[in-house]
Amino acid sequence: EVQLVESGEGLVQPGSSMKLSCVASGFTFSNYGMNWIRQAPKKGLEWIALIYYDSSSKYYADSVKGRFTISRDNSKNTLYLEMNSLRSEDTAMYYCAIDSVPFAYWGQGTLVTVSS
Amino acid sequence: IQLTQSPSLLSASVGDRVTLSCKGSQNINNYLAWYQQKLGEAPKLLIYNTNSLQTGIPSRFSGSGSGTDYTLTISSLQPEDVATYFCYQYNNGLTFGSGTKLEIK
Numbered sequence: 001e002v003q004l005v006e007s008g009e010g011l012v013q014p015g016s017s018m019k020l021s022c023v024a025s026g027f028t029f030s031n032y033g034m035n036w037i038r039q040a041p042k043k044g045l046e047w048i049a050l051i052y053y054d055s056s057s058k059y060y061a062d063s064v065k066g067r068f069t070i071s072r073d074n075s076k077n078t079l080y081l082e083m084n085s086l087r088s089e090d091t092a093m094y095y096c097a098i099d100s101v102p103f104a105y106w107g108q109g110t111l112v113t114v115s116s
Numbered sequence: 117i118q119l120t121q122s123p124s125l126l127s128a129s130v131g132d133r134v135t136l137s138c139k140g141s142q143n144i145n146n147y148l149a150w151y152q153q154k155l156g157e158a159p160k161l162l163i164y165n166t167n168s169l170q171t172g173i174p175s176r177f178s179g180s181g182s183g184t185d186y187t188l189t190i191s192s193l194q195p196e197d198v199a200t201y202f203c204y205q206y207n208n209g210l211t212f213g214s215g216t217k218l219e220i221k
Contacts, residue, residue, distance in 0.1 A: 024143040045159065045202060045212040102206050103151040104170065105207055 002026040004096050004107035011113045022079040022096030030074040036081050038092040054078030086114045117142045117205050117215035127219045134190040136216045140204030143183050147207035150188045154199045
């Protein structure tokens with residue numbers, strides 16, 4: 001059974017940094033690209049980052065480009081999202097999802113709150 | 117591509133036939149999916165490529181449409197269908213709609 005488990009939830013101040021993790025199981029992690037998708041409170045969903053299976057390419061939404069970095073460790077079956085210069089508008093539930101067309105497998109999400 | 121969903125809130129009775137709409141700002145070429153999100157849960161894929169039912173999804177869910185206009189239909193609304201429904205296009209970039217919240221009357 002495919003499982004994606006995000007962690008790193010927390011409350012941080014504007015301008016600070018935070019790192020999220022997503023541990024994968026039930027499939028061959030190193031064969032698949034992975035994504036981060038977020039959902040602001042009572043708002044819609046926003047794709048924010050994609051990393052290829054071998055980390056050879058990374059893509060970002062304009063809203064996070066230059067501030068967020070997606071990475072992975074295939075030896076640990078883990079996906080990461082490093083978030084810098086956090087803003088109040090980054091407050092959201094963050095989901096990891098396997099790169100498929102369309103996204104069929106999602107984690108349960110981890111909540112990031114940016115507030116002073 | 118921007119996606120506009122309507123209505124934003126829909127209240128219907130158990131057993132009703134329910135239709136949710138999703139309109140794109142450009143041609144989506146049938147690369148449209150529908151997700152169901154229940155309170156506190158991750159989105160669940162229901163329909164992909166406009167009308168293909170994801171494995172394990174009840175047959176009361178169906179999708180249709182073409183060009184810029186797409187529809188999700190629930191043929192007989194069940195209490196467990198209470199959720200927010202999002203459309204999602206993957207023809208040109210990746211865009212989600214703002215959602216339709218479905219309630220039981």
